Amino acid sequence: MTLDPVQLATFQAVIEQGSFDAAARALHVTPSAVSQRIKALEQVVGQVLVRRARPCVPTDAGRPLVRLGGQVALLEDEALEAARGALRGHARTRVAVVVNADSLAGWFLPVLTALPDVVFELHTDDEGHTAELLRDGTVMAGVTTERVAVQGCRVQRLGAMRYLAVAAPAGHRAWFAGQDLTTAFAAAPMIRFNRKDTLQHRFARMVTRHDVDPPTHFVPASASFTEAIRLGLGWGLVPESVARTDIAAGRLVELTGGDNHLDVPLYWQYWRLESAVLSALTAAVRTAAAAALR
Known part of the structure; x- marks a missing residue:
């Protein structure tokens, strides 16, 4: 079974934007087209993937596809970046990260300046709960107290x-x-x-x-x-x-x-992808953590 990339991208947009109408505006298509694509994807998978709420959220069956959609989008962005070379005016790669509030207020925020061509979407949560956003695919990387790698992620100890x-x-x-x-x-x-x-x-x-x-x-x-x-x-x-x-x-x-x-103790977990952006972000996080943490 092969997933349709357009349907997958539409599913990702519904979850990110929070509604079918907002996803339609982001994708420049009609809400009817969005609905048809989601229904077609659900028929292929054989499961309901989106809980039609406000905002729309993935079902348990849909969560792995949220992560897959984000991984595909990240790798596509990097491939386009490499193909375009020094071409200006293209969309920047977006990276979603979750960080506990004390790290964000202290040592973490300057890390982002190491990647000036990346657009960041930051989430905050208690350090004991940040791994949940990695599990459901909402974020690509995060600072957490969980030392056991989330499925599909790598983990590195940062310090305490x-x-x-x-x-x-x-x-x-x-x-x-x-x-x-x-x-x-x-x-x-x-x-x-x-x-x-x-x-x-x-x-x-x-x-x-x-x-x-x-x-x-x-x-x-x-x-x-x-x-x-x-x-x-x-x-x-x-x-x-x-x-x-x-x-x-x-x-x-x-x-x-x-x-x-x-x-x-704090750990850095990130998607197990051969991604230049995630590698650069991980290196910057480790450098900052080495100076700030015990």
Whole structure:
């Protein structure tokens, strides 16, 4: 069985654009043509591939074709680039990447300047969940805590991001000074990035040997997360590179006197393709990670 490349590209457009109408506009065809192509592809595969929702999403059967469509598009872009040589005015290669928010706010973003002819589509998620976007084909590469390669991907260890548990000086005095740590962590307000963020709970369990369930604020942006701690809303784990500056300036205090920290190992996973763009991106990521991570 051979998949029709036009049908596959149309399926990819529906998933990327989120609807049949938007895909039709992107492909410069009618919505009817898009619908016919998707139905024809589903008949070939023998499965429903698109869940007609808002936005449209792939079914379990459709996810492998999302990845295949992205791989075909990447290789086609690179082949056209090589064939055209120095010709100007052509479309740039697009690469979708997922990165955890702290890496994106810290060491990762300058990596992209190493590939000036590439257009990037960045996704963010908790580092423990970024691999899901690799599995379903949404992205071509990502920073993740998952050390076992996702099917169809290569994996390389980048290093570890170190986090320090900190609070504003007034918060430290109110919640932790002179307190038993188990009692303090059970009562002191906690800052979490979102409900996927378990770093604070992991740290509290590490130092107290108990699970805690304190009052919790959710602040889903790296800079605002740290600012919330500076303002005294609660305590939280902040990347060492940020925390050390604030500690030296007296804006933050390390909760456990510098004896404890949490290291989160990070890995780079990317599609197993002979792609010049992915190879160059991987080299840039490894160089930046070597300078920024432990």
